[in-house]
Amino acid sequence: MMLASLALAVAAMALLALSIHRHAVSARLALEQRRPAAMRFAGWVMLLFSCAADISDSGWRLGLIEWIGQLAPCAAAITLLLTNRPTMLPRVPVPALMIALVAAWW
Amino acid sequence: MSHRSSSDRRAIAARVVGGVGGSYAVATAIDVALARMLPLAPAEAMVTATLVGALAMPTAAIWAFGARTAKRAWGGLLLVGGGAAIVALLAGPRP
Amino acid sequence: MKPRSFRQSMAWLHGWSGLVLGWLLFAIAASGTASVFKNEISDWMRPEVTAHADPIEALATALAYLHAAAPNSPSWYLTAPDARASTTLALFQVPKGVDGKPVWHTRALDPVTGRPDGIRDTLGGEFLYRFHFELQLPYPWGRMIASAAGMLLLVTLIAGIITHKRMFADFFTLRPDKGKRSWLDLHNALGVFALPFHLMISLTGVLTLITLTLPWGASTRAIAELSPGFITRPTTHRPAPAADSRTMLRDAIRRFGNGHIGSVAVDNPGDAAAVLRISRNDADQLADGAATATYAMATGRPIAFYAEKRPAKRTYDVLYGLHLGRFAPTFAHWLYFVCGLLLTATIASGLVLWTRSRAGGTGFGHLLVARLTVGAVSGMPLAIAAFFWANRLLPAGMPFRADAEVQWFFGALGIALIVGLTLRPRWGWIALMALAAAGWSLLPLLSALTTGRNPALSIARRDWIFLGFDLVALLLGIAAAAIALSVTRHRPAPARVRGPA
Numbered sequence: 001m002m003l004a005s006l007a008l009a010v011a012a013m014a015l016l017a018l019s020i021h022r023h024a025v026s027a028r029l030a031l032e033q034r035r036p037a038a039m040r041f042a043g044w045v046m047l048l049f050s051c052a053a054d055i056s057d058s059g060w061r062l063g064l065i066e067w068i069g070q071l072a073p074c075a076a077a078i079t080l081l082l083t084n085r086p087t088m089l090p091r092v093p094v095p096a097l098m099i100a101l102v103a104a105w106w
Numbered sequence: 107m108s109h110r111s112s113s114d115r116r117a118i119a120a121r122v123v124g125g126v127g128g129s130y131a132v133a134t135a136i137d138v139a140l141a142r143m144l145p146l147a148p149a150e151a152m153v154t155a156t157l158v159g160a161l162a163m164p165t166a167a168i169w170a171f172g173a174r175t176a177k178r179a180w181g182g183l184l185l186v187g188g189g190a191a192i193v194a195l196l197a198g199p200r201p
Numbered sequence: 202m203k204p205r206s207f208r209q210s211m212a213w214l215h216g217w218s219g220l221v222l223g224w225l226l227f228a229i230a231a232s233g234t235a236s237v238f239k240n241e242i243s244d245w246m247r248p249e250v251t252a253h254a255d256p257i258e259a260l261a262t263a264l265a266y267l268h269a270a271a272p273n274s275p276s277w278y279l280t281a282p283d284a285r286a287s288t289t290l291a292l293f294q295v296p297k298g299v300d301g302k303p304v305w306h307t308r309a310l311d312p313v314t315g316r317p318d319g320i321r322d323t324l325g326g327e328f329l330y331r332f333h334f335e336l337q338l339p340y341p342w343g344r345m346i347a348s349a350a351g352m353l354l355l356v357t358l359i360a361g362i363i364t365h366k367r368m369f370a371d372f373f374t375l376r377p378d379k380g381k382r383s384w385l386d387l388h389n390a391l392g393v394f395a396l397p398f399h400l401m402i403s404l405t406g407v408l409t410l411i412t413l414t415l416p417w418g419a420s421t422r423a424i425a426e427l428s429p430g431f432i433t434r435p436t437t438h439r440p441a442p443a444a445d446s447r448t449m450l451r452d453a454i455r456r457f458g459n460g461h462i463g464s465v466a467v468d469n470p471g472d473a474a475a476v477l478r479i480s481r482n483d484a485d486q487l488a489d490g491a492a493t494a495t496y497a498m499a500t501g502r503p504i505a506f507y508a509e510k511r512p513a514k515r516t517y518d519v520l521y522g523l524h525l526g527r528f529a530p531t532f533a534h535w536l537y538f539v540c541g542l543l544l545t546a547t548i549a550s551g552l553v554l555w556t557r558s559r560a561g562g563t564g565f566g567h568l569l570v571a572r573l574t575v576g577a578v579s580g581m582p583l584a585i586a587a588f589f590w591a592n593r594l595l596p597a598g599m600p601f602r603a604d605a606e607v608q609w610f611f612g613a614l615g616i617a618l619i620v621g622l623t624l625r626p627r628w629g630w631i632a633l634m635a636l637a638a639a640g641w642s643l644l645p646l647l648s649a650l651t652t653g654r655n656p657a658l659s660i661a662r663r664d665w666i667f668l669g670f671d672l673v674a675l676l677l678g679i680a681a682a683a684i685a686l687s688v689t690r691h692r693p694a695p696a697r698v699r700g701p702a
Binding site for chain 1: 370372373374375376377390393394395397398487523528529530532533536537539540543
């Protein structure tokens with residue numbers, strides 16, 4: 001579940017990044033693939049699910065603390081990817097989501 | 107920095123004294139006032155008062171530096187701090 | 202000052218308050234981050250201890266040792282071994298020293314034998330922990346300065362948040378090779394990613410020392426009633442042997458709902474009225490110091506049991522516990538460590554940004570800030586590495602060994618500050634960061650050579666503490682090397698005539 005939570009957070013951050021015009025441009029996202037509103041919505045929903053995964057694993061208090069704590073390295077990872085290999089960013093959400101689903105139902 | 111006039115320096119000094127000394131004074135006044143007047147057991151009142159005082163200090167510091175003029179900054183500090191001090195004096199020390 | 206917008210005032214405040222104690226805050230943040238793993242560090246610094254024992258047995262043998270070694274001490278304090286610490290830490294007070302002040306001795310006791318024999322004299326991770334809030338200064342000055350620094354950090358953070366205009370829009374933005382803009386991006390990123398942590402740790406940090414800084418709300422009754430769990434009895438000056446401690450310890454665990462023991466305190470050991478206070482382990486719950494069981498040591502009879510339930514005090518205990526982070530299991534512990542590193546890096550990047558944003562300044566003040574930054578920021582990692590090198594290199598039996606290790610720490614810090622002040626910043630960074638890189642990345646090798654415990658052995662023995670330590674040391678060394686390299690590669694833009702800003 002910890003892995004599921006991390007993977008969901010990474011997918012969420014990637015989507016939220018891609019929803020920003022400047023980053024969609026550097027990631028060379030095709031115009032028809034850019035859906036800022038949908039991506040933002042999906043991103044926030046995944047963040048919530050990531051939070052839920054942590055809470056179901058470790059209880060309210062510890063789960064919330066773990067969730068907030070892990071957002072930092074996830075955000076850092078996405079930012080580093082965006083800075084160094086922006087074109088790889090669009091390829092992150094789907095595999096990350098797959099990993100999350102597998103990890104959750106394992 | 108040498109282009110600052112002496113009135114600028116005085117304004118900055120006023121803000122710094124207010125931000126540092128003034129915020130501490132306000133926090134202390136609120137701490138004592140609450141510790142004396144809160145209708146809780148003495149230890150509970152002291153802890154609550156200290157927690158509120160701890161939050162009051164950065165708030166007062168932000169006010170001291172963020173208020174539009176130095177006069178306003180000090181006015182706010184004196185108002186809140188003075189008010190709390192009056193409450194503290196009226197409540198009197200806990201037995 | 203011309204009337205400025207609120208945001209502009211906050212920007213001014215953030216810049217100046219960050220500078221005033223920035224170097225000290227960096228040292229506090231760095232030592233605090235290291236303290237997350239202070240128990241593991243202590244174990245690494247006492248490689249002779251490989252045994253593990255049941256905490257009750259370990260405490261029982263430790264108490265037996267203290268009865269023999271410090272029978273006339275008025276006060277003993279033992280920290281129980283648990284999942285994260287192998288040794289029992291014993292502190293005992295000796296009857297007043299020459300100047301009348303109480304003197305405390307520290308011993309690390311083997312968990313099986315209860316004796317300190319064969320364990321090298323070192324402060325372990327406790328040194329970094331103490332430095333974090335006492336700054337090696339006498340009571341109460343160190344703590345007061347640390348408390349003031351913490352409050353300043355909190356104000357700086359709040360001012361920074363208010364100033365940061367496009368926090369969400371700029372969230373993922375990191376533009377390299379743009380000079381001052383890049384440093385601002387980095388500083389913002391480091392600050393925003395772990396913002397909830399930064400706010401929490403600075404507020405709770407201030408609260409841990411608040412009894413020293415805002416004591417004015419206290420009244421005699423309030424203080425008397427603050428800690429009902431702390432029960433003691435005056436000495437009767439009649440010696441009496443102690444009852445079996447194992448019975449009392451087991452009873453305490455039962456009262457803790459099968460929890461764990463955190464620490465044990467003994468008042469007037471060996472006396473007929475000796476009191477044994479057993480406190481619950483902080484790893485059991487979020488609140489610090491949640492429950493205490495007190496026993497009459499001569500008879501083994503329980504005197505009192507107290508579990509804190511009052512709302513205000515419990516809130517304070519929870520906030521205190523949040524700062525210590527001892528409640529956290531392994532994953533959350535690593536998160537504390539990573540976020541602590543981010544906070545330390547935020548402060549460092551802020552200091553560098555400060556010198557960059559006033560580029561063109563050649564005044565003495567600017568020079569001093571730039572060079573002190575070099576020394577302070579490279580100094581801390583260098584000093585901590587030196588501390589660990591001392592632990593491995595200093596001979597085991599040498600007198601005042603623990604003090605010598607501390608001297609290596611401050612020596613390295615001093616050297617870094619002097620080098621930083623002497624060399625031009627570019628060369629200062631390269632030299633000191635390269636030295637830090639060597640110091641950290643060679644540490645696992647040094648450790649393997651001096652103790653025989655290498656990573657392969659650690660994996661075979663499932664010794665995760667030693668393996669984790671070696672890995673973190675290596676990563677920190679690589680990070681320092683990367684910084685040194687990037688400074689070497691960076692060619693500052695040729696000086697341009699600055700038009701109107």
